[in-house]
Amino acid sequence: MKLSLRGEYALRALLVLGLHYKQPVIPIQSISQQQNIPKRFLEQILNDLKSAGVVESKRGVAGGYRLARPPEEISLATVIRHLEGALAPVSCVSERFYEKCSCPDESRCAIRSVMKEVRDAVVSIMDKLTVADLCARARRLQEVHAGPLDFMI
Amino acid sequence: MKLSLRGEYALRALLVLGLHYKQPVIPIQSISQQQNIPKRFLEQILNDLKSAGVVESKRGVAGGYRLARPPEEISLATVIRHLEGALAPVSCVSERFYEKCSCPDESRCAIRSVMKEVRDAVVSIMDKLTVADLCARARRLQEVHAGPLDFMI
DNA sequence: CATAAACTACACTAAGTCAATAGAGATTTT
DNA sequence: AAAATCTCTATTGACTTAGTGTAGTTTATG
Numbered sequence: 001m002k003l004s005l006r007g008e009y010a011l012r013a014l015l016v017l018g019l020h021y022k023q024p025v026i027p028i029q030s031i032s033q034q035q036n037i038p039k040r041f042l043e044q045i046l047n048d049l050k051s052a053g054v055v056e057s058k059r060g061v062a063g064g065y066r067l068a069r070p071p072e073e074i075s076l077a078t079v080i081r082h083l084e085g086a087l088a089p090v091s092c093v094s095e096r097f098y099e100k101c102s103c104p105d106e107s108r109c110a111i112r113s114v115m116k117e118v119r120d121a122v123v124s125i126m127d128k129l130t131v132a133d134l135c136a137r138a139r140r141l142q143e144v145h146a147g148p149l150d151f152m153i
Numbered sequence: 154m155k156l157s158l159r160g161e162y163a164l165r166a167l168l169v170l171g172l173h174y175k176q177p178v179i180p181i182q183s184i185s186q187q188q189n190i191p192k193r194f195l196e197q198i199l200n201d202l203k204s205a206g207v208v209e210s211k212r213g214v215a216g217g218y219r220l221a222r223p224p225e226e227i228s229l230a231t232v233i234r235h236l237e238g239a240l241a242p243v244s245c246v247s248e249r250f251y252e253k254c255s256c257p258d259e260s261r262c263a264i265r266s267v268m269k270e271v272r273d274a275v276v277s278i279m280d281k282l283t284v285a286d287l288c289a290r291a292r293r294l295q296e297v298h299a300g301p302l303d304f305m306i
Numbered sequence: 307c308a309t310a311a312a313c314t315a316c317a318c319t320a321a322g323t324c325a326a327t328a329g330a331g332a333t334t335t336t
Numbered sequence: 337a338a339a340a341t342c343t344c345t346a347t348t349g350a351c352t353t354a355g356t357g358t359a360g361t362t363t364a365t366g
Contacts, residue, residue: 001233001237001240001241002239002243003154004353005355006353008243012264027311028312029312035257036255036257038355040356041354041355046313047313047314047315058363059312059363060361060362060363061310061364062312062365063363076267080154086154086155087154088154090161091155102190103188103189104187104188108295110168110288110291110294111161111165111168111287113290114229114286118275122274125267125274129267133267134264134267137263137266137267141261141262141266145260157324157325158324158325180341181341181342182340191327193327193328196343199342200344210341210343211333213333213340214338215336215340217341218342
């Protein structure tokens, strides 16, 4: 039931790009340093995200990456699906990555019915959440942490 | 975000054992045939479940496996956790398999907060569901399928 | 126009996981 | 004693993961 490091890194990178959405581009090295992600590995991931139409890049000295669409329009579900495949715990309940399973009768499979519930729960969270939500949360968590100090003065 | 075949096979085997809970033991071969699970692989899995205290076994000619506890007391969460580890998508939000992640500040990590929601959603489903529920569903799905034919007559 | 920062592309690898398979044995009923 | 069954450890082949390596191409800037 795990997300790979690849997927986690992708979300972390998108968060950075989302927080600096107004800026023209962010160099890969800056993301790599901020988020403790190996630079070369991050390159691959951002390239994937580029082919998915999630980010776009500018080459050369002042180059880097930026979101290809507004943060509100990039759902976490899309990103994860592109990088890792199905969100469903078993592929026989996946909508876009369906594969028949080895059980004797899929239509009467009790496990399938349970897994469908899990799938729906996960998808309903990930489909709604966007990079913009991620940014909002990040800013909120920053405030919560900084807040008490401000009130002390 | 996937469950391995190992975990799926375990659930399918437990369903069979649950449906025949009254019987003394079910031989491994019978489970293997009913559910299309390679016998030798199933042996390993049932052995794991035995060391987890979920099933118990009887050796010899009329041997086999049975549930070590009543079906209502075996939650799917317990089973999966024992076979596959954490239910959480990233280990920094897991309660029993916690591991620090590489992000700069865990307490202010927006991705973490999202993943915690996903974890909670999955756990709330899997913690409540037991092998007994699985059996009830299986019986219900059997009826739904057979029902319409009966009414035709 | 040279240079250096940055992206691009493709290949490679070490380590680990997954899904079995193999072989040798231990137990127990008949 | 025989046959069916579980027990335990090891091994294997395919695949995935998380990177590294090498060799470029592009472009702003001094």
